Amino acid sequence: MTSRLSGLPDFMFPSLTQVFSTLFNGLIDGQITKAIIISFKRILIGFSIAVILGFILGYLIWRFTFVEDTLGFLVTAFQSIPSIVWFPLAIIWFGLNDFAILFIVTIGATWTMTMSATSGFKNVPELYQRVAKTLGSSGFHFIKTVIIPASIPQILSGLRISWAFAWRALMAGELLGAGGGLGQLLENGRALGQMDLVISVMIIIAVIGTMMDRVVFVRLERSVQTKWGINQAT
Amino acid sequence: MKKMYLKIEGINKSFTNDQNEKVKVLDNISMEIEKGSFVSIVGPSGCGKSTLLDVIAGLEKADSGFISVSGKKINKPGPDRVVVFQEDGLFPWLTVLDNVMYGLHLKKISKIDAEKKAKEILKMVHLSQYIHSYPHQLSGGMKQRVAIARALVMEPDILLMDEPFSALDEQTKMMLHNELLDIWKETKVTIFFVTHDIREAVKLSEKIVVLATRPGKIKEIITVPAMKDSMMPNSVTLKMERKILTILQTEIDKVWKEEMGDEYSFQTNYIHRSDSNHLGNDI
Secondary structure: OHHHHHOOOOOOOOOHHHHHHHHHHHHHHOHHHHHHHHHHHHHHHHHHHHHHHHHHHHHHHHHOHHHHHHHHHHHHHHHOOOHHHHHHHHHHHHOOOHHHHHHHHHHHHHHHHHHHHHHHHHOOOHHHHHHHHHOOOOHHHHHHHHHHHHHHHHHHHHHHHHHHHHHHHHHHHHHHOOOOOHHHHHHHHHHOOOHHHHHHHHHHHHHHHHHHHHHHHHHHHHHHHHHHOOOOOO | OOOEEEEEEEEEEEEEOOOOOEEEEEEEEEEEEEOOOEEEEEOOOOOOHHHHHHHHHOOOOOOEEEEEEOOEEOOOOOOOEEEEOOOOOOOOOOOHHHHHHHHHHHOOOOHHHHHHHHHHHHHHOOOHHHOOOOHHHOOHHHHHHHHHHHHHOOOOOEEEEEOOOOOOOHHHHHHHHHHHHHHHHHHOOEEEEEOOOHHHHHHHOOEEEEEEOOOEEEEEEEEOOOOOOOOOOHHHHHHHHHHHHHHHHHHHHHHHHHHHOOOOOOHHHOHHHHOHHHOOOOO
């Protein structure tokens, strides 16, 4: 409807039916499906690295004051750099390939993850730590059984935000980079003047983003909240 | 002669406050506690009784002096001296059973034995029905009982209790007093009990250590007549409570004067003291 009224030619502003048929065909013949799989692989790898790095950095910042004074400040600074800004550097370092894209996905999520891990560790109630210590816990066991579980609620919301950052970084990276994926498909659509494809991919991006948030993260958060007996805000 | 078990020898401890001044909290505290006894520490708020407990637990380091349990010096927390805190401190991510089993995992006890032991202890505190519940599903008194079970299951040499019942309502408190006495008789564990409630101290313990405040030092050690098997007659407990309150009077006076200015005097405002029902509740 809007497309009819816009006065633009069909290829620039395709109708809804056209978009849906492209979307459907793309999913069936594998063009879109393949792109989804490629993108997913990338984000899973990048995100996992970011989470591990975030945990390690968060632990170091929490544990050692001198790391907090130095690295803690840097993390805040890095976090305010949009990850796509790293792309020129990444291309020079790694070339225009998968690594460059992975790099910006990782760097997009790492800082947020670091910050939420740090604040999660810092906010573990003193009481739990004292209890565990008097029961004989120390060292790695102490971290594993008290510090990490006690900071789970905060870490979960950190994961959720980091995922969103990683997803954005991935799309931007693929759009500029190479090697397939949803972002690349967008670029193809633009180059070939197929706006129906572009809009289809946009729909897919939105659907995946929402699904991850609602199905994975919100559910995880809810289950933790019910287990802990924390009143739900929403 | 009974063997001295917990030895506290010349403990000094100072903290640095916000104005960077050194404040002496514990001043040359020395005492000896027999194995299997129930000792209470009473004193006005801020007298350092909880700090003393932390030092015994190994959570705080003393500036000088030492503490030993049956001859062994203490310098860090350990499962031989488990603490029950004012708040239960149960881990919200574990079930009641897992909370109680937490310390056992560290003792290298097999899973089956650990579970059996934990269940036994939970039966002792009458919580068998709730072993698979999460802490938030329990009432305050139940949570505190789980905390006690979690400490007892470690079979500690000394059970350190830091005002464990002060956050509970009166009825729950009374019930838990009886339960604690039963447990003490059954397990013969040595209990070091910190409280600000004189009545609680008289009801539960064999020996009461009265601490003076700022700096905290031992003012007097009172032995409570042994009548644990039957309820102590009211007149006896009242007399004890009054005695302790008299000892503490100057100390409480000190604290209140500091809080409310020098013109305040405990003596002139003692209407509530004549009402014996409120004895000991106002510290």
